[in-house]
Every structure is written in structure tokens, then in C-alpha cells.
Amino acid sequence: MRPLRHGRNVESVRKPNPSREERAMLIAEELYLLLTKDLGTQESPGTQRGYGLTAALIADLVLAERVVLTEEQPPHLIVVSSSPTGHPVLDAGLAQLAGRNGKRLDQLVTWSKLDPEETVVASLVKQGVLAYGDRTFFGMGKPRTPEQDPEPERRTRTRLTAVLAGTAAPTAADATLLSVLQGLGVARYILKAESNGMRGQELKTRIDAVVEHSPTGEAVDRAVQALNAAIMAAAAVIPAIAVGGA
Numbered sequence: 001m002r003p004l005r006h007g008r009n010v011e012s013v014r015k016p017n018p019s020r021e022e023r024a025m026l027i028a029e030e031l032y033l034l035l036t037k038d039l040g041t042q043e044s045p046g047t048q049r050g051y052g053l054t055a056a057l058i059a060d061l062v063l064a065e066r067v068v069l070t071e072e073q074p075p076h077l078i079v080v081s082s083s084p085t086g087h088p089v090l091d092a093g094l095a096q097l098a099g100r101n102g103k104r105l106d107q108l109v110t111w112s113k114l115d116p117e118e119t120v121v122a123s124l125v126k127q128g129v130l131a132y133g134d135r136t137f138f139g140m141g142k143p144r145t146p147e148q149d150p151e152p153e154r155r156t157r158t159r160l161t162a163v164l165a166g167t168a169a170p171t172a173a174d175a176t177l178l179s180v181l182q183g184l185g186v187a188r189y190i191l192k193a194e195s196n197g198m199r200g201q202e203l204k205t206r207i208d209a210v211v212e213h214s215p216t217g218e219a220v221d222r223a224v225q226a227l228n229a230a231i232m233a234a235a236a237v238i239p240a241i242a243v244g245g246a
Contacts, residue, residue: 027173028056032120033153040133040144050115051234052180055227057093057116059176062223075105075226089119106230161194175214175224178207183231
């Protein structure tokens with residue numbers, strides 16, 4: 001561990017796995033595809049998709065060696081390098097974090113300005129994976145993003161199927177995706193086919209095991225677990241408010 005100027009101890013960051021560079025697609029991009037129907041609307045209405053995408057973005061920035069999370073509870077996010085990554089989604093996130101260095105992770109996950117949905121969609125459209133469609137809510141809502149190339153999502157789901165079955169070791173992306181889906185409470189719904197008939201508790205136990213024992217390096221593992229806790233706490237706020245206001 002190494003101290004930063006403000007005195008907090010932060011975890012060392014493992015070098016990115018070469019296989020990640022070959023994948024090209026960000027975790028945030030893969031998550032958006034999983035949470036979006038082929039016709040371009042949200043898979044599970046009411047899901048706090050923004051929280052999940054923000055958490056995935058932070059995981060991408062950890063893997064890109066631009067940020068780290070402190071070991072204290074609750075963790076804080078530290079920007080260790082502001083140099084551009086060359087990816088518009090990551091660089092937009094870094095720009096937003098410039099004035100929030102050292103903030104608590106749980107506060108950042110719910111910070112709407114860090115939600116990368118707009119830049120993620122633009123990136124996927126540029127790659128030819130999605131297209132911009134008509135707007136929802138009688139033309140007043142967000143534009144639909146119908147799928148143009150199903151192959152990227154198919155590859156992601158194939159990986160997750162193998163990880164859940166125990167026939168493939170999880171990557172940092174796999175562990176993050178599973179953790180975020182579970183934190184949002186939609187893993188059983190989104191991964192119905194990939195979980196191969198697992199019941200809710202069985203799937204939860206399996207995902208917990210994947211996240212806890214993923215061979216991605218201690219710093220990344222802790223980041224994934226910290227993000228999962230932050231998402232679960234954030235996602236629980238909306239129902240609590242709804243009940244309290246009833």
C-alpha cells in the first residue's frame with residue numbers, strides 16, 4: 001500500500017489483463033447491452049440502471065489505472081492519473097471526477113452527472129452495435145436504442161454462462177457484471193438463460209462465490225465488492241423513499 005498526499009492508504013492496482021485489451025468493449029458498454037432489450041427499451045423497468053452504469057464506469061477506470069479505492073469504510077475514490085485514455089466514455093468520466101477527487105464511493109455511484117449512459121450509447125452507436133430510434137413516452141422520453149449487431153451481447157452472455165457453470169474462470173469484467181446485476185436485484189431476470197435453471201438464492205450464492213474468489217487481483221476484487229455494496233445501498237434508497245411517502 002502507498003500513502004497519497006491526503007494521508008489515505010490506497011490499494012495498488014494490478015496491470016490490466018492483456019485479454020481485456022483484446023475485448024475492446026468496456027464493462028459499462030456490456031452492462032448497457034445486458035440491461036437493454038433488442039428493440040432498445042430497458043429490460044427491467046424501474047431498475048436503477050444509472051447506478052449500475054456508474055459503478056461499471058468506475059470499475060473500467062480502476063482497470064485503466066486512472067482511479068483507485070481506499071481501504072477505509074466506506075471507501076473513497078482517488079484519481080491517480082488524469083491522463084486521457086483515448087476512450088470517450090472513460091475520458092468523459094475522468095473529466096467529471098476532476099472536482100470530486102477523494103469523495104466517498106457510495107456518493108459517486110448515485111451522482112447523476114457521473115452516469116455514463118449518454119456517452120456509452122454514443123460509443124455503441126459509433127461501433128455499429130446500436131442505433132438511435134424514436135423517443136419513448138410519446139416522443140418526450142429518451143430515444144430507444146435498437147440493437148444492430150447482436151454479436152457483442154451474445155459473446156458477453158456466452159462468457160457469463162461459462163462462468164456461472166464453473167467451466168471458465170471469471171475476468172474482472174465478468175465479476176463486475178455479475179456483481180452489478182445482483183446489486184440491482186435483476187440478476188435472476190437478466191440471466192434467466194445463462195443461469196441454467198438456478199433458483200434465486202442459488203444464483204445469488206453462485207455470484208457471491210464468483211465475486212469473492214475471482215482471480216483478478218486483490219485491488220480489483222476489493223473494488224468489485226465495494227461497488228456491489230454501494231449499488232445495493234443506493235438501489236435500496238428508492239423503494240424506501242416510496243414506502244415512506246405512501
